[in-house]
Amino acid sequence: MMNMKKIIFFVIVFLPITMGCATNMNGRKTSVPHRINFQKIKNISIFTQFCDIELIADNTPSENNNNISLEYTISNVKERYVSVTVEDGTLIFKEEPFLTFLPRTRWNPPLISIRIPKNHILQMLTIETENTSMIKNMTAAICFFHVKNGKFQIEDSTITEKVKIQMESGSVTVHNSHFENIDLKTDTGNLYFQGEIYGNNIIQSKSGNISMNLNTEAYLYDLHFFQNMNKTQEIKENRSQVKHNLVIKGNANKIDLSFAKKNQSININNGKSVICNNIECKNLGIQGEYGNITMRNCIFDSPVIITDGNILFDGILKNTCTIASDLGWIKIKTSVLEKLLNPSVTSSVGKVIITGFNSKNASIKSGIDSVSITDSIIE
Structure with a gap:
């Protein structure tokens, strides 16, 4: 008798819920x-x-x-x-x-x-x-x-x-897509973008990670990372004068860029951790905080890189450079085929290790640690 009541209850209660529904490959009705x-x-x-x-x-x-x-x-x-x-x-x-x-x-x-x-x-x-x-x-x-x-x-x-x-949180992942005029704001959420990006773009991140892998066809004149609201607003108001412009402001835990194109102007401010791979640009500017800056397979013309953390550069430097760290070490590996005029490499407390420098009137020093220069030409 009890089993019969269970069967009747199942027929009355559960069958009407599932009637008219099929089940797909994922088990969904x-x-x-x-x-x-x-x-x-x-x-x-x-x-x-x-x-x-x-x-x-x-x-x-x-x-x-x-x-x-x-x-x-x-x-x-x-x-x-x-x-x-x-x-x-x-x-x-x-x-x-x-x-x-x-x-x-x-x-x-x-x-x-x-x-x-x-x-x-x-x-x-x-x-x-x-x-x-x-x-x-x-x-x-x-x-x-x-x-x-x-x-x-x-x-x-x-x-x-x-x-x-x-x-607010979570993640946005973009693969093999073409976007124009991005306006993105995130609190703790992460962004990964792979594809082409054009137009006037603003990305704001409080603490999420930003990773951008742009196709070589993507042509950006300016790439800015700013936390200072006044400066960012100034650039935002004038961005219509620039054909391609990307502004990223905030204090992302990690900024990871990978793209290649000539004659770009890149400015990064207040990133905790910055990674640049396969970038060729003129007039690079990085103003870091306590995070490390890592640059591999890059070609930089007259870069200015200043941070509190460690700096690693492996690529080609042209014309001149200003590279400085207050609290970290500096490691530079470049090519003697490019001659630098009046380069400046300074660490306040960390080691300075340089390989492949060809320079005239260079200023290379560490406040309290050692300086190592190998396979270089210094005039």
Whole structure:
């Protein structure tokens, strides 16, 4: 009798919850796909707290373009908990407040999965989320992303006019994408960007890590790291006069740059840890704090590098240089094929180790430690 009651309870309570749902490869209960005529959709807005988001441009439009459709599914949650509306050409996905009260430990997060036509250009994409988001193969003019503490990943996508990203924590990862006019603010969140970046760009970080691996085609005239608000505001107001300009301000735990292009002007202020690889530029300026500065496989013309931490340079120096550390050591390995005029290398308390210097009227000294110069030509 007891077993019969259990069976009746299961049939009455649990079967209605799962009816009409399938289970996908990830174990999520998935609704039947819905299709919307996409010809009149210019914008997409997604507002979620608990749902994961997947937006992929992989639908193939019909040959005559008379049947361009968007396809979406709601997985692992009843469809009525996510409202889908169209207002003035904007397709809006929004969680219902009831999702707040659902248990989260016994089930996978719900998923909003959206497929849009290939090569379709959205005028505006807005996403606000706390969970994981994936965007792939998308082309949009303007994007606004608010990432509270989740993981946000963008692949093979193009943003042609402006992208604004506001992060509290979590991470934003961009692979093989083309962005223009980035405005990013993060508290403790991390940013990794691999691809092309153009236009006027501002990145602000309080304590998150910044890693940028830019394709050689990416052409930046100026790259600035500033913490001083007045100075940053001055540059921001005048940035329209510069064709390509990137401003990064704040005090990131780690700044990691890897890109190659001639005739760049790079200025870095107040980075705790700075790593530069494969960079060729003229008029490099680094003003560090207590972190170390590491530069490998770089070609610098007349750099000015001043910090409290250690300095390691392995590459080519041209014309002249000013390199100084208050509290750390300095190690420089360069080429005797380039002659430097009036270079200055000074450590207040640490060792100075130099290999491959070719210089005239050089000033090389350490306040209280040793100086080592090998395989060099000093006039």
